[in-house]
Amino acid sequence: MKLLRALLVDDEQLALDRLHGFIDDIGELEVVGTASTAREAKDAIEQFRPDIVFLDIQMPGGSGMALASDLPIDDRPEIIFVTAFEHFAPDAFDVEAADYLLKPVRFDRLRQALTRARRRIKLAETERSSAGVDQSGNDYLKEVWIATRGGQVRLEVGMIDWIEAAKDYVLLHTSTRSYLHRVSMNSLEAKLDPRELMRVHRSAFVRPDLVERLERPGKGSLNLVLRDGAIVQVGPSYVKEVLGRLGAKQD
Template identity: 40%
Template sequence: MTKPESQTVPSADTDEPMRTLIVDDEPLAVERMQVICAKLGSLSVVGTANDGEAALRLAKALRPDLVLLDMTMPGMDGLEVARKLAGMAGDDGAGPAVIFVTAHDNFAVEAFDCDAVDYVLKPVAKDRLSRAIDRAVERRGSLREDAGSKWLKELWVPHRSELIRLETSQVGRVDAERDYVRLHVGDRSYLLLQTIAGLEKKLDPAQFIRIHRSTILRRDNIRGLRHDGLGVWSAELENGEALRIGRTYLSKVKAMAGR
């Protein structure tokens, strides 16, 4: 395990190199990652660790912006480390970004459920890691822009073997699917591990309204309200679809329409 020469707290300038911690139980793998990282100007390696417990100790002391994290390690595995890192909130309210670097391709879903920025397979190619770093840099910038805002501005969702960034303004509808939500963006949809109640608290109520226990709509996606009789109302969407409004949410929806 290497120690940093300095533990100076980084500035908030997103042009500054990302302070990076490398975590891998194989010393040779750590060395290879250091060589690759040295060729990327957007990174500054501040330390390395060979197991999960050491990684958490260093992360707490150094406050890295990014952790390049192996998945399979003795003792605490990468998924457990990532979950604990998520609780180490920095000035932007979030823990360090995590990029999993692993020889195993069967943990991608679990990795993205931990809100990982990316999932890079070994042997690591410089260009592939560089693309992952670009995503981490972009996310850091977005988090700092949103730090003064209460409402969520973007969502990172798993799609195949990668993560896709969605602006919340792109989402026209949210449907609950057990512990997940399905985000509808145009004619495509994406699953995200998040309860609908939890997501509702993060969305700007000036832009989104919940019309049912299983449905949230972007307000400008609602073309009108329709009374179906016997106290039943529906919201008509821009695409012509009609969705029933739950009784619990009817008064709020009517208030939106000034009724």
């Protein structure tokens, strides 16, 4: 089994020693570094590129929760929070942490958290390798793994009708339901086949085949009305390209 690289972050040395001892007993992790503040943790993540970060929440100079929220979405290690406080748990899962351990950490819960993190890492690797290659040699995403409270579900890109930004997340709309997924719009644009889902706004992608009619609410503005009645605004800088793609008359 491949050893995963771990970073331990806590301002209490006893907590670090306990965690390090359990990890040594499990034998599935290589501890690449430790940190005692959020600033040190950020620097260590950039330096060591760990697979997993065991992260305290309340530390001098900054919150572990804030640090996790600020890490790049598409290149972030799995986060396992380790804290003495229960009430941060909802926030932990809002930032898609792999697990949430209460101090003093129990060996069985640590092993369970590690199993969960390893599973998530494997799923992410599967997602990256599932991209198909078109004739021009570009890699395009064929499916997306959506994180849920109970695990993850797989969504085929071909089922997505349109996408809209929602702060740090995106909403993936299908004909039956919508899925909340943590990824940036620019990252999606690099991974999606533009023939399937074209970007029409800095906050939206649309499947061209589903555009039923165009609306022009004002000079220079353009809305797309989809088959299911959804109305998607086209960004000013995208209007010419979108009209050309749809074969519609330009002003």
